[in-house]
Amino acid sequence: GDKVKQSPSALSLQEGTNSALRCNFSIAATTVQWFLQNPRGSLMNLFYLVPGTKENGRLKSAFDSKESYSTLHIRDAQLEDSGTYFCAAEPSLLSGSFNKLTFGAGTRLAVCP
Template sequence: GDSVEQSPSALSLHEGTSSVLRCNFSITITTVQWFRQNPRGSLISLFFLASGTKDNGRLNSTFSSKERYSALHISIAQLEDSGTYFCAAEAQCSQ
């Protein structure tokens, strides 16, 4: 079946450090979204990408449909970055 592999599966960051989360796709994806679920359970949409790179303060995300991956870069981690991060992908429908 089609799969999305997110790595690393778990990550602990200290304040002021940086890291990268990555999603690899087994099929060609047309768009990708990154979310953070904070410790209270609220879901926050971070990025929606059809291609290329987007920045939002200390966060930026890259998506390559051709290379079948997306990455989320967290720079200078802060306490408010705590939560569960995940990507959601949309594939092109085959007719």
């Protein structure tokens, strides 16, 4: 929703190119997660982040809690990277062990040959 804004809303990439997706938070996010929903509808967790960066293969994500944003970088995009990418923020550690995530509306990515 409005508390988590993702950009761009949609993106088309040529296979082999690089790009970055962004989330801006209007809430005080303490942790961030990135998910990929594939074209069949299944949701997969990509990253769980406290402030800092993580890398996994061709994906790299960063979370800056002071500036209230997170990014997901895709390097050498492949056809199987197509789908909708969601970021989700956990607003407060006071929520205890519950992962009360607030999701963005998603970025639809199409990777073309």
